[in-house]
Amino acid sequence: MWSSDWSSRCATTRTTGTNCHINITQSSALRRLQVPRKPHTVRLYNNRRRSIAVRMAMAEAEAKEDTTMAGSGGKSREELNKGIAELYDESSGIWEDIWGDHMHHGYYDPSQNASLSQHRSAQIRMIEEALRFAAVTDDSSKIPKSIVDVGCGIGGSSRYLAKKYGATTQGITLSPKQAQRAQALAASEGLADKAFFQVADALDQPFEDGQFNLVWSMESGEHMPDKKKFVSELVRVAAPGATIIIVTWCHRDLSASEESLRPDENELLKKICDAYYLPAWCSAADYVEILQSLSLQDIKAEDWSQYVAPFWPAVIRSALTWKGITSLLRSGWKTIKGALAMPLMIEGYKKDLIKFAIITCRKPE
């Protein structure tokens, strides 16, 4: 398992003895951010280079007009967003029917065998573990009062956080059906004046600068065709001192001797991308590097793959029940294609190619 804590110079990693030094050079893509970046030597939890996927994606973004986004498999940003919106319009009802209002992995004790109700608890635990990892305090004078939920699904995290902290939440999704359902659920739970939802693009958020004390992105980053723009928007809308939490699918970090993933790994990811409307993947190290380039503080990342292992087998089991099969047949081709690709996710985790990552940081005061 990799782990890093950039603010404390990889204290966690030092204890496992796996860290080493690497010189990170300022890439042209990062220079384009126009963020002053200190020349420095940083410690990475593994001696690795910027992932080729991100380098290629950024170079591609540089070379093309804004309408065709990096790493989106030749799709324009509009085409990708349309596919994502349709996928979630089509599949959110059946997911909610079987799994409830959280469209994310559960967090389990390693090797836990869980029943459906325990899976739902594990999804709540995922939220709590993410808050704990990011050191979001329960101290009433410091709890987040204004939260943005970027890629909100049907608003499960938003409503949970609104209740937990008494906060006002703003959720954005590409799917009109999700936004509508999220708002209806908020009303039915007495949160109509606390939790708000709208259709909007995370890469162009409809919010003023510096509004939110907690910026939350639970399993939406993997859909973003321009990771740098995605992170820049999260940082832009964060208030000074705000916590930013990104929980997302990544590919493994590259070793020092690697320029890219292996062809068989790329092939597997491509099949998953086709099924779930994902652009090119990046590693957690790539996210860390982007955050560093933006001078964020307390940057931490951890691989939680071992804690989510029971999730996909459980989703497959639920799809193979009578209710699962009949719901799938009624849903639509995009949902069926997604269901057929589920074993590929298990394969990716088993091959140590897919990593379930949490990356957190704080915006300077």
Ligand SMILES: C[S@@+](CC[C@H](N)C(=O)[O-])C[C@H]1O[C@@H](n2cnc3c(N)ncnc32)[C@H](O)[C@@H]1O
């Ligand atoms: C797997 S769901 C996660 C939902 C939610 N965060 C949860 O944990 O229940 C991915 C979500 O990301 C949203 N999403 C993907 N790309 C987006 C974008 N560019 N802008 C806004 N939302 C996006 C989708 O619409 C969907 O709601």
